[in-house]
Amino acid sequence: MEYQYAQAVEILRRTPTTLTVLLRGLPEAWTTSTAGPGTWSAYDVVGHLLHGDETDWVERARIILEHGEQRPFDSFDRTAMFEKYQGCTLDQLLAAFEQARANNLATLSEWHITPEKLARKGTHPALGTVTLSQLLATWVVHDLNHIGQIVEVMSRQYAEAVGPWSAYLAILTRPILTE
């Protein structure tokens, strides 16, 4: 499928509500359990998404539009949420994520993203030259990846409970996402 800006935004604006509907009010046994060392709980993932919206995605877009390839992006601390949101409830993180995402999409809208702007280039600190279009497509896939990670870690809580059916449930048996 060819990348189209308007179609990308359709996903970006749905992610916070999707996670709110899936997670808000669930017993903590579902939302704070990991699947072992190196894996994240649903709560951790929501914090990670919030931190990205607060510090990373739109800031990188701004760097591309204002500085092009001259100024590399700052690197992103993918585990910052563990300290940053300590003490916050899941409901607070979900509400903050909805608000941050709405603000970010409003900012994008103000920038009047054109095909010419989408083709502009920036410099990723590890990956090298990237375009604004690639950044926004990655934001979308990053959302989808982490929705997938949430349902995966939740499913693992029932790895034993399903008994012999585990043979039919790939989500329980394939290597788990760790980032």
Next chain:
Amino acid sequence: MEYQYAQAVEILRRTPTTLTVLLRGLPEAWTTSTAGPGTWSAYDVVGHLLHGDETDWVERARIILEHGEQRPFDSFDRTAMFEKYQGCTLDQLLAAFEQARANNLATLSEWHITPEKLARKGTHPALGTVTLSQLLATWVVHDLNHIGQIVEVMSRQYAEAVGPWSAYLAILTRPILTE
């Protein structure tokens, strides 16, 4: 995490709304695209979930409670949705899934599921002896598995669009779910 009936139901009742919020009104490019032969689109997955709610999960629970191990479950046609719902819109399938799930949870509620009932046994045509508790846990993981499958197939539409970032996005590179 130990299986608890009330916690399982919390997930079951969220799945249709989660998928409605994620999918309703999206451009068809997102919802009807597969990731190649043998993979399902988001539309296909919603049909599969609906068919399961219309014919399988609660029927199997009923067989366990009424017949125990004496009567094996009917086998489930996991690709029945391709013919059964031909011509239906995604919105129709989502609405039908919400309704079917609500009806099924009302039925479960009427049955007053106790720990004694959860321990009762039935016969799966391929897997052999299973319990009602395992059936209900599997229903939950089956939901989560298919939410994961939907975000996975959608993410693949941007496999090219993300450019070099694909190196960081496991959802784009690991073997895709096919059922």
